[in-house]
């Protein structure tokens with residue numbers, strides 16, 4: 001099966017997982033060949049206009065809201081922190097995200113409220129998704145593929161939740177072949 005061209009092609013994800021998955025994969029570093037087709041690394045959020053379009057497509061922002069360079073920088077910082085946290089090598093450090101929060105307490109419980117402009121509030125919705133999936137225990141199923149030429153963020157649907165590769169057939173096999181070749185190379189006199 002061909003890998004998804006866009007993260008939005010991956011369907012049936014739980015709502016908050018989907019938002020994190022789609023956002024994390026806006027930085028697409030995949031550069032391998034799958035079934036004769038080369039994937040090219042690219043950044044879906046390269047400009048403020050890209051960010052505006054992405055937020056609108058994900059129903060996080062209304063039309064006509066200005067998106068500036070500072071918003072793009074905030075989005076990139078959030079994405080970098082998210083992607084680092086999803087690495088499986090355990091090397092992720094701690095990142096403190098700077099969002100202006102208040103918490104609303106009602107009879108229904110506690111709810112975070114962001115006191116920022118519309119774009120900051122939209123980005124904070126992604127942070128709330130991370131809080132939600134941490135609380136509901138599905139965070140650990142969201143992982144970054146460890147293949148250096150992939151680094152795609154995927155949702156591990158396996159029952160034990162121990163999947164390592166975004167695709168065992170593509171990335172798992174490719175990495176095994178590369179490791180085998182490296183071992184062969186070091187053994188050649």
Ligand SMILES: [Zn+2]
Pocket residue numbers: 145146147150151152165166167171
């Ligand atoms: Zn992969």
